[in-house]
Amino acid sequence: MATERTYIMVKPDGVERGLVGEIIKRFENKGYQLLALQMIKPTKELLEEHYTDLKEKPFFPGLIKYMSAGPVVGMVWIGKDIVKVGRRLLGETNPLASNPGTIRGDFGIDVGRNLCHGSDSPDNAEREISLWFPNGVVQWDPTENNMTQK
Numbered sequence: 608m609a610t611e612r613t614y615i616m617v618k619p620d621g622v623e624r625g626l627v628g629e630i631i632k633r634f635e636n637k638g639y640q641l642l643a644l645q646m647i648k649p650t651k652e653l654l655e656e657h658y659t660d661l662k663e664k665p666f667f668p669g670l671i672k673y674m675s676a677g678p679v680v681g682m683v684w685i686g687k688d689i690v691k692v693g694r695r696l697l698g699e700t701n702p703l704a705s706n707p708g709t710i711r712g713d714f715g716i717d718v719g720r721n722l723c724h725g726s727d728s729p730d731n732a733e734r735e736i737s738l739w740f741p742n743g744v745v746q747w748d749p750t751e752n753n754m755t756q757k
């Protein structure tokens with residue numbers, strides 16, 4: 608099990624619905640550590656780069672419009688297997704297919720309003736962290752102090 612970083616983002620609908628604290632709480636409750644946090648109204652260019660793998664998809668224009676409709680809260684989290692486990696905390700892409708107990712399963716209905724983002728691989732996580740936090744984030748491995756995970 609690797610200690611990894613991931614990029615988690617509360618999307619505009621999650622911010623508008625007041626779910627920022629709830630989403631942070633689920634990652635904190637799990638035992639993961641927050642390394643960076645920002646509220647930002649992303650440009651279309653930034654979003655197109657973030658979702659570059661999806662640019663041929665028919666839903667891409669709608670996705671960019673939705674994601675640029677309001678501010679997002681972007682975060683970097685660190686911990687064991689956090690890329691995979693973080694996506695498990697989020698739920699499936701389609702909230703209707705997401706189990707209760709997941710964020711999307713508990714709070715969402717529409718795939719086009721699925722509240723949150725989580726990187727899908729450690730490489731993509733690092734790519735997304737560089738993209739959203741170009742000035743870097745704090746260098747800190749909380750696990751080194753054995754405060755939470757051993």
Ligand code: DAT
Pocket residue numbers: 661666670699700718719721723724725727
């Ligand atoms: P995920 O966010 O679970 O990693 P993804 O990377 O495949 O999913 O897609 C990115 C976002 O695009 C997703 O969170 C919501 C939107 N999306 C995906 N599939 C869609 C579809 N069939 N119709 C509308 N929006 C879709």
Ligand code: MG
Pocket residue numbers: 725726727
């Ligand atoms: Mg994805």
